Amino acid sequence: MPLHDDLKIPVSEEELSRRRFLGGLVGGALTVAGVGTGVVTLEYLEPNVLFEVETRFKLGRPDDFAVGQVTFLPARKLYLVRSAEGFVAMSAVCTHLGCMTQWESAAGAIFCPCHGSRFSREGKVTGGPAPRPLPRLALALEGGQLVVDTRQVVADDFVLKV
Numbered sequence: 361m362p363l364h365d366d367l368k369i370p371v372s373e374e375e376l377s378r379r380r381f382l383g384g385l386v387g388g389a390l391t392v393a394g395v396g397t398g399v400v401t402l403e404y405l406e407p408n409v410l411f412e413v414e415t416r417f418k419l420g421r422p423d424d425f426a427v428g429q430v431t432f433l434p435a436r437k438l439y440l441v442r443s444a445e446g447f448v449a450m451s452a453v454c455t456h457l458g459c460m461t462q463w464e465s466a467a468g469a470i471f472c473p474c475h476g477s478r479f480s481r482e483g484k485v486t487g488g489p490a491p492r493p494l495p496r497l498a499l500a501l502e503g504g505q506l507v508v509d510t511r512q513v514v515a516d517d518f519v520l521k522v
């Protein structure tokens with residue numbers, strides 16, 4: 361019969377089995393805690409990447425848009441309007457409280473569903489509580505492509521002549 365290490369007391373096989381089981385349980389718990397701590401530490405050391413929204417992008421070639429066409433790009437939150445004078449890119453975000461406006465082709469106008477503001481196809485306020493026209497955005501022709509920069513607001517009369 362094995363002896364207890366410290367007290368030299370005989371220990372039964374049943375007692376040894378229980379001690380082995382508890383030792384394994386504690387060892388397993390410490391292993392799980394150590395692995396968990398290691399994973400969390402590695403995740404902490406890896407920098408979090410913030411993907412910024414692209415603010416300058418191509419809209420297409422001028423010939424892709426007919427004169428009089430209003431193109432609503434909801435994912436980009438903007439309108440591209442082609443008139444006889446040229447192209448205008450403008451924000452689709454209502455100047456009242458920031459709702460997303462919608463183009464109503466039947467009415468030939470832009471409508472805000474939140475509080476009923478209305479805008480002309482050029483973005484001028486024609487009704488409702490909106491205090492300002494829809495802001496026009498910088499638009500340029502680069503390499504045969506229309507390129508908009510949503511960070512740059514331009515004058516309300518800006519038109520890109522093509």
Ligand code: FES
Nearest residue numbers: 454456457472475
């Ligand atoms: S947010 Fe558009 S009318 Fe109020």
